[in-house]
């Protein structure tokens with residue numbers, strides 16, 4: 001994992017009166033899971049998209065392991081930051097293997113190493129490589145698609161993993177399985193994870209620390225689940 005520092009991070013979308021994210025300052029330690037929990041529209045996605053350089057901040061600064069990455073080239077950023085979104089975000093016209101190989105290919109890994117890595121990642125998320133590498137996302141259940149999305153996000157071994165409502169589009173039983181799977185994976189991998197959700201129970205279950213967000217990502221509380229439950 002790597003530390004992440006957000007300093008006065010702000011996003012104003014063109015044409016909107018109020019900023020979507022207003023002056024957020026937060027420090028995440030290397031290897032911890034921080035859950036952003038708050039209602040729909042409070043700016044969770046916007047914050048995550050600024051951290052992985054999908055959108056440009058209007059103000060403030062982002063540091064990863066002390067390095068200022070606020071304006072880093074988005075393609076380079078994909079090696080540092082894995083990204084998992086609701087309903088998987090997998091490319092439907094690519095096989096499972098091609099989806100997982102995406103960032104390693106962009107990074108210029110040799111073919112043989114990529115092939116090996118795809119097998120390894122499928123094993124890691126509990127999918128049989130022989131059965132799944134050639135399938136298309138549309139042929140898989142929602143839960144399996146999210147497993148593939150995790151495998152893709154982790155393929156290039158980024159120190160940081162951003163997860164935007166990763167289990168929001170699956171049924172409750174599958175959601176619990178995937179949450180347990182994430183706990184198991186994190187025990188081995190020790191990534192710095194930022195997970196956004198509107199589900200308080202999920203935040204309590206997964207977070208080493210929880211940032212409770214109000215509108216414009218104003219941080220109402222930032223503490224351990226134990227502390228948040230007793231306050």
Ligand code: ADP
Nearest residue numbers: 013016020038039040041042043044045046047
């Ligand atoms: P959350 O992830 O917590 O649901 P978002 O970051 O998606 O919140 O949205 C925060 C605010 O920014 C909302 O008011 C939303 O309508 C607005 N917003 C999000 N994306 C855009 C966009 N591309 N252009 C304009 N406004 C946006």
Ligand code: ADP
Nearest residue numbers: 052054077078081082083085088089090103153
């Ligand atoms: P969309 O608007 O469809 O989400 P994006 O440009 O945001 O398109 O991303 C395209 C795809 O690439 C998405 O499915 C997303 O999951 C994936 N992606 C985005 N950022 C990263 C990243 N840092 N690492 C790996 N995959 C990413």
